[in-house]
Amino acid sequence: xFEAQFFPLRAARATEANDEQHRGxxxxxxxxxxxxADADIASDSNFDRHxxxxxxxAATMDGGLVSEKVGLSSHELAAVLEQYFPSIRIxxxxxxxxxxxxEIDEAAxxxxxxxxxxxxxxxxxxxxxxMIARRAIEPNHLWEDLGLRGRGELSRLLGRHFAPLAxxxxxxxxxxxxxxxxxxxxxxxVMCTTPVCTQCNDFNxxxxxxxxxxxxxxxxxxxxxxxxxxxxxxxWPM
Numbered sequence: 608x609f610e611a612q613f614f615p616l617r618a619a620r621a622t623e624a625n626d627e628q629h630r631g632x633x634x635x636x637x638x639x640x641x642x643x644a645d646a647d648i649a650s651d652s653n654f655d656r657h658x659x660x661x662x663x664x665a666a667t668m669d670g671g672l673v674s675e676k677v678g679l680s681s682h683e684l685a686a687v688l689e690q691y692f693p694s695i696r697i698x699x700x701x702x703x704x705x706x707x708x709x710e711i712d713e714a715a716x717x718x719x720x721x722x723x724x725x726x727x728x729x730x731x732x733x734x735x736x737x738m739i740a741r742r743a744i745e746p747n748h749l750w751e752d753l754g755l756r757g758r759g760e761l762s763r764l765l766g767r768h769f770a771p772l773a774x775x776x777x778x779x780x781x782x783x784x785x786x787x788x789x790x791x792x793x794x795x796x797v798m799c800t801t802p803v804c805t806q807c808n809d810f811n812x813x814x815x816x817x818x819x820x821x822x823x824x825x826x827x828x829x830x831x832x833x834x835x836x837x838x839x840x841x842x843w844p845m
Contacts, residue, residue, distance in 0.1 A: 678741025
């Protein structure tokens with residue numbers, strides 16, 4: 608069933624190998640009614656919905672509490688679902704009051720940086736700041752751990768909701784490296800060992816290629832979705 612009906616929020620529990628492979632795409636389809644590869648992101652509102660669905664889908668692929676994996680409290684996650692995915696049923700009476708946002712210091716610092724550089728109004732910027740900060744501590748390229756289809760979508764996301772910060776990345780540095788470098792510079796710390804990037808031994812870590820296949824596209828390629836996906840319409844995988 609949809610996990611918001613049975614808090615604490617837990618990602619899908621895989622009972623078979625195929626369950627894990629299908630989980631991200633099934634979650635995205637549950638939320639949006641389409642495959643991630645077919646997402647219509649022409650308008651800003653559709654793009655925001657795609658981004659939120661992608662992050663939630665990526666979190667379900669990791670396992671564990673979805674709210675923790677996306678950096679939100681259970682109530683914040685429920686609000687995201689109600690505002691952007693109203694077809695999903697939520698039983699507010701079953702929300703536990705004790706499931707709060709749980710951030711490590713690193714994620715909290717990045718969330719505060721993003722919040723200070725917001726360029727849009729409304730709740731979505733607050734939610735995205737927390738979600739981006741939490742997903743940034745995962746090991747892959749940031750766009751991959753956000754479930755996006757490429758770096759271009761991440762750049763659009765940051766340029767839309769955190770424009771002053773995005774504009775500071777004038778040399779097209781990898782976003783995760785750029786965030787941490789900015790945090791250090793804002794605190795008066797020196798992160799780099801050389802004054803010029805081209806002379807640095809870590810140049811490829813900061814500016815190397817970020818292309819590749821998205822996590823959900825990889826699963827879509829490797830495993831065809833079966834009709835008996837373990838997700839009922841209008842419910843969240845458990």
